[in-house]
Amino acid sequence: MPARVAIVIRTKNRGEFLRRALADVASQTFDDWEVIVVNDRGAREAVEDAVAVSGIGNKVTIIDTHPPGGRCAAANAGLRASDAALAVLHDDDDRWHPDFLQRAVAWLDEHPSDAGVMTATAIVYEERGADGWVETARVPYWEGLRAITYTDLLEINRAVPISFLYRRWLHDDVGFYDESLDAVEDWEFYLRVTLRHHIGFIGGEPLAYWTQRPAARGDDGNSMFALADQHERDDVAVRDEALRRWVEENGAGLPLYIGLVERRLREDMRTMFDDLLREQHRLHEARHPIWSRLRRLRHRLRNAPSRAGGAGEPS
Missing domain, CATH: 3.90.550.10 (Spore Coat Polysaccharide Biosynthesis Protein SpsA; Chain A)
Structure with missing residues (x-):
């Protein structure tokens, strides 16, 4: 057996x-x-x-x-x-x-x-x-x-x-x-x-x-x-x-339609990705508002030598 x-x-x-x-x-x-x-x-x-x-x-x-x-x-x-x-x-x-x-x-x-x-x-x-x-x-x-x-x-x-x-x-x-x-x-x-x-x-x-x-x-x-x-x-x-x-x-009708849906989904995902990149760039810029730039400029001006004084003399 x-x-x-x-x-x-x-x-x-x-x-x-x-x-x-x-x-x-x-x-x-x-x-x-x-x-x-x-x-x-x-x-x-x-x-x-x-x-x-x-x-x-x-x-x-x-x-x-x-x-x-x-x-x-x-x-x-x-x-x-x-x-x-x-x-x-x-x-x-x-x-x-x-x-x-x-x-x-x-x-x-x-x-x-x-x-x-x-x-x-x-x-x-x-x-x-x-x-x-x-x-x-x-x-x-x-x-x-x-x-x-x-x-x-x-x-x-x-x-x-x-x-x-x-x-x-x-x-x-x-x-x-x-x-x-x-x-x-x-x-x-x-x-x-x-x-x-x-x-x-x-x-x-x-x-x-x-x-x-x-x-x-x-x-x-x-x-x-x-x-x-x-x-x-x-x-x-x-x-x-x-x-x-x-x-x-069965014919190509359904696969062709699925292919169209897949293509549109891919395009939508690409658009969403581009939008996310733009938002990321905007948030990065938001970390440096104008007032912080002005504060840095004021700090530099305070510590700069006076043009009226001699070299090395305080203003």
């Missing part, structure tokens, strides 16, 4: 992180899972070494992406390699609370109409120390979040893969991750999912930990920072594609 949960770990030349991720999975209180490690065109030997020392090698499958590879291709390859009913992406540098799987699986068992469940998440900041990566701070990600809704996702992503356990049949329903994207593939997938299905949410104590290393680059870098340009580009690409599909079906 297949395991209940497929845990897909994407990795590339990050043996240290992969070893930590496998240890993180091994520490879960729920153990009916399998791990698919997807080596995205990295050194295969480093992956095999990490699996060999993990102690869970009998539950791990290693696969490799084919050129050109990439984050989405790696995710899709791992998902297609499993028959498990539930799936989650556990990137090699992220982590879980030991009860993450137990509580998320229990939620889906208790809420059969939910297509998946997300959990409260913490951002964990790390810096390189003498003995490896060291946590330097921990802050809530979207503190106070109580639900994942399509409306909120239209504005900005409020979830990360490490926090989302979902039913594998979602990919049969809405498709896999969009391999034309280099970033924001999770957000684009969540938009397709929440358009059709309800996603549960487990609040309270964070059960998922999204690690970030703002100063790291190269193989150790976070996509959040190392791929910042791609994030901005692909965010616009997703929105543009969705808008073009909408216009093809």
